[in-house]
């Protein structure tokens with residue numbers, strides 16, 4: 032776990048816990064033993080700490096977190112005990128850093144007396160994203176190196192800094208070229224004693240004159256931008272303690288704030304999210320088709336068809352990852368508009384200093400716009416982003432099948448359509464796959480990849496690998512109407528329209544959702560995506576299923592239907608783009624949403640016409656109805672084999688819909704509420720709303736709820752009544 036060796040007068044202790052040298056109990060004990068052995072050996076004059084493999088250390092071992100005392104207490108060997116041993120050691124200790132040096136790893140480095148790194152190293156305190164704070168004195172030590180403001184920014188944001196930036200801040204003493212171990216040993220040999228100010232607890236926090244002002248400003252920002260999150264606030268308070276209190280009292284304050292977080296439900300949600308988004312990327316169809324064994328086709332060139340908002344965003348994701356793109360539109364006017372869109376997205380990146388003008392120009396060099404679809408004949412992969420219409424997509428795929436080389440992967444950016452129906456129009460169904468991007472495609476992290484009955488493992492491996500290359504979080508699901516994202520979101524939003532029909536106004540519902548932690552209420556989301564878009568989808572579905580949808584429709588095949596959204600559409604209110612939808616906006620395309628009495632009139636008149644008596648609806652009822660409807664559908668996705676584990680559904684909601692990370696995702700939320708209670712409330716709503724089939728409880732949910740025990744999420748799928756053998 033920690034390997035000890037001696038190079039002349041230098042003891043080298045190598046942290047070894049693949050893949051990221053997480054500081055497990057065993058590693059920390061090994062490190063402690065190693066440092067003590069070096070201290071006891073009179074021939075040893077200095078000590079080098081270095082990481083084995085790709086990283087120095089990714090920090091404390093998150094899998095051990097439930098045992099809080101092990102991580103922080105001074106009993107047994109904890110990060111703090113070994114930290115004290117390192118800092119008080121009379122032989123100079125040098126941390127030699129490569130890869131990542133995060134969290135507890137950086138705390139070890141800050142207990143060390145000197146820090147060296149290679150140019151590519153990254154250093155930071157990501158704890159805030161796990162719902163905690165750097166509880167091994169990181170909040171007290173970093174400010175003593177970089178000052179209050181920089182420490183506050185680093186710890187509250189959780190964002191790492193590059194080695195050159197760390198050198199500038201004074202976190203690093205030196206950046207070294209060539210072999211890190213050789214350079215670190217050489218450096219360590221030049222050291223004899225440990226100067227007083229190399230033990231950070233002896234050093235005052237520099238540049239802290241304006242700490243109160245910075246504190247207040249940051250607090251206000253957190254409350255506005257990270258509404259509901261408690262970790263950033265405790266991180267901020269802990270860093271402030273480094274200025275307000277002597278070191279020994281500061282660490283006590285840090286411990287108290289740390290324990291508050293560690294025992295919170297938010298930390299459980301955020302730590303679950305860390306593991307669930309990793310679990311979600313591990314796809315498995317069978318022993319011979321899974322993320323471990325299936326080989327991908329390298330994507331060296333790509334095509335994007337359709338240069339609208341989605342197509343342009345997708346092209347930007349590929350281009351900025353270094354993949355040359357051939358962008359196809361049907362005429363030069365649309366193509367020109369797409370190019371301008373791409374340029375304006377990239378220009379935004381330049382403005383935000385995410386790239387330089389010259390990098391932007393280089394990116395544009397690998398963009399090849401064209402109106403000739405034949406130009407796609409030799410690309411490795413194509414993503415189609417045309418209008419959401421099955422016939423149109425089938426015609427396009429049939430054409431591509433004839434034009435493209437045999438092993439080109441054909442992807443559809445459909446958000447709902449059955450991949451098998453699209454694949455049927457080609458002679459290569461094994462090469463057809465869904466890549467459902469979320470708008471804006473160059474920003475939203477989720478990529479819902481969808482396989483059909485004939486999609487090959489090689490094709491799946493290709494899109495899953497590509498997703499990571501273009502910095503997306505991929506989830507693989509099976510084809511069906513709406514896949515997981517839209518299937519579950521549909522039930523959530525439909526239930527909220529019913530709530531409006533029964534008594535609340537759209538802004539009242541949105542306020543409740545935003546207080547719950549959603550970044551935007553569902554009616555604001557609707558305005559953003561376009562009320563006309565939803566209307567068109569409903570109309571197409573109605574035509575496909577042979578019924579006539581009017582603004583008087585109340586039931587479809589016995590199912591409750593709410594026509595208020597259709598009435599909003601009929602009033603010419605298409606959403607933000609027209610300056611009015613469920614809300615009134617400051618201008619067409621504007622962002623400031625205001626309550627509009629005209630909308631309230633449409634809703635009230637609708638209820639009057641139908642003879643509906645409106646009632647007061649509690650916050651609890653609103654949350655239960657939208658969340659439990661989505662959760663029930665999530666269980667049905669598991670039953671149908673559309674999702675293979677609850678973590679996939681949660682990752683989709685976290686990264687596709689901005690579900691609050693501290694609640695883990697809807698399925699984790701259900702586990703926290705308790706599945707017995709969720710099930711009972713679903714039964715209750717079924718009794719009250721028998722004309723809504725999404726209240727028929729999933730059999731899988733029922734089985735778990737009636738098992739009489741608290742089944743952990745990892746075991747839920749064992750209760751699947753209809754297991755699809757290939758997915759288990």
Ligand SMILES: CCC/C=C/C(=O)SCCNC(=O)CCNC(=O)[C@H](O)C(C)(C)COP(=O)([O-])OP(=O)([O-])OC[C@H]1O[C@@H](n2cnc3c(N)ncnc32)[C@H](O)[C@@H]1OP(=O)([O-])[O-]
Nearest residue numbers: 051053089090091092093102133134135157165166167309
């Ligand atoms: C005392 C209190 C104060 C201290 C608090 C802390 O330090 S809090 C900690 C603060 N630190 C963080 O928050 C850092 C979190 N980690 C990261 O940011 C990234 O994992 C990475 C940059 C280290 C590697 O990225 P990458 O894209 O190359 O790879 P990848 O992301 O797929 O990970 C590979 C495998 O390593 C696993 N694993 C990783 N770290 C840990 C860990 N700390 N623990 C356990 N496991 C960890 C990960 O689960 C995965 O396992 P799997 O699925 O293969 O079984």
